[in-house]
Amino acid sequence: xxxxxxxxxxxxxxxxxxxxxxxxxxxxxxxxxxxxxxxxxxxxxxxxxxxxxxxxxxxxxxxxxxxxxxxxxxxxxxxxxxxxxxxxxxxxxxxxxxxxxxxxxxxxxxxxxxxxxx
Amino acid sequence: xxxxxxxxxxxxxxxxxxxxxxxxxxxxxxxxxxxxxxxxxxxxxxxxxxxxxxxxxxxxxxxxxxxxxxxxxxxxxxxxxxxxxxxxxxxxxx
Amino acid sequence: xxxxxxxxxxxxxxxxxxxxxxxxxxxxxxxxxxxxxxxxxxxxxxxxxxxxxxxxxxxxxxxxxxxxxxxxxxxxxxxxxxxxxxxxxxxxxxxxxxxxxxxxxxxxxxxxxxxxxxxxxxxxxxxxxxxxxxxxxxxxxxxxxxxxxxxxxx
Numbered sequence: 001x002x003x004x005x006x007x008x009x010x011x012x013x014x015x016x017x018x019x020x021x022x023x024x025x026x027x028x029x030x031x032x033x034x035x036x037x038x039x040x041x042x043x044x045x046x047x048x049x050x051x052x053x054x055x056x057x058x059x060x061x062x063x064x065x066x067x068x069x070x071x072x073x074x075x076x077x078x079x080x081x082x083x084x085x086x087x088x089x090x091x092x093x094x095x096x097x098x099x100x101x102x103x104x105x106x107x108x109x110x111x112x113x114x115x116x117x118x
Numbered sequence: 119x120x121x122x123x124x125x126x127x128x129x130x131x132x133x134x135x136x137x138x139x140x141x142x143x144x145x146x147x148x149x150x151x152x153x154x155x156x157x158x159x160x161x162x163x164x165x166x167x168x169x170x171x172x173x174x175x176x177x178x179x180x181x182x183x184x185x186x187x188x189x190x191x192x193x194x195x196x197x198x199x200x201x202x203x204x205x206x207x208x209x210x211x212x
Numbered sequence: 213x214x215x216x217x218x219x220x221x222x223x224x225x226x227x228x229x230x231x232x233x234x235x236x237x238x239x240x241x242x243x244x245x246x247x248x249x250x251x252x253x254x255x256x257x258x259x260x261x262x263x264x265x266x267x268x269x270x271x272x273x274x275x276x277x278x279x280x281x282x283x284x285x286x287x288x289x290x291x292x293x294x295x296x297x298x299x300x301x302x303x304x305x306x307x308x309x310x311x312x313x314x315x316x317x318x319x320x321x322x323x324x325x326x327x328x329x330x331x332x333x334x335x336x337x338x339x340x341x342x343x344x345x346x347x348x349x350x351x352x353x354x355x356x357x358x359x360x361x362x363x364x365x366x
Contacts, residue, residue: 004140011139019132056145061169064243066325073153078173082185089192092354096199165311165321166242166333175339179306193350200361
């Protein structure tokens with residue numbers, strides 16, 4: 001069991017980082033810290049995508065002055081690029097919402113921001 | 119009391135995920151036919167040395183068009199949030 | 213809320229190197245790791261350096277919002293035009309009709325490792341430049357709008 005954990009160490013690291021982001025989202029009361037938890041969770045998913053496409057002893061899939069032609073999978077890296085850009089767009093919108101909420105309510109405690117007007 | 123309950127659920131989830139993640143095969147992926155085709159024919163069909171760029175801009179260029187539109191929409195949303203209010207206009211009060 | 217004179221001078225010296233490195237990463241996207249999105253983020257970092265070192269009123273005279281909005285729209289328009297240009301010549305949508313053809317970016321490339329040549333890869337460098345211009349405009353505009361929304365304490 002321990003040897004299997006040591007071989008798959010990047011995937012265990014993905015689980016640990018995702019759990020840290022999830023517990024930051026659940027246990028914190030400041031709205032900016034909750035948004036940081038969302039960003040940490042997105043980082044864990046990007047790491048999982050890149051770790052899926054690894055081949056033993058492979059180099060980066062670039063042919064400029066390459067020492068060999070045994071390469072890792074290139075499709076997964078393209079998906080991770082799109083995911084990172086979408087994470088940037090989401091973080092920008094969420095932080096703008098947080099600034100406007102602070103301007104209107106005067107506080108950043110989520111237990112006091114509960115006035116939904118109908 | 120409530121925090122103890124939630125932490126117990128998170129610890130059970132952590133144990134379950136570590137047990138599942140240690141069974142995956144890291145280092146030899148199962149199906150690699152599409153990526154072997156990209157590595158073998160990427161240079162003669164697109165003429166670039168960087169295979170990741172040919173996948174992003176040539177074989178999957180439509181996804182990159184969607185991603186550029188998502189970035190444009192995010193900038194649009196931030197610009198709407200911080201607009202200058204005209205004379206006599208206020209945020210809606212209660 | 214501006215910084216001391218040492219910080220302002222260092223940011224002024226460092227800013228052109230950031231721009232040149234960002235444009236290098238964008239232009240060599242088909243030979244080395246990098247491309248449009250990565251290079252555009254590096255260039256926006258240069259603009260962020262200037263915004264942090266100075267107060268907002270000083271920097272809004274130099275880096276204007278209208279110029280960056282124009283950059284972003286022109287970038288997306290160039291990307292769409294590069295994709296549609298294949299349709300008028302009988303190829304499918306987003307087809308790489310300049311590769312291995314010998315006219316602008318069309319030097320043929322053999323299989324295997326080689327020291328890279330900048331004249332290759334067809335429509336890819338044009339798409340890289342278009343996306344780089346769009347990303348630098350987009351990220352800088354987000355920064356400027358967020359800084360302008362912070363109210364100073366009187």
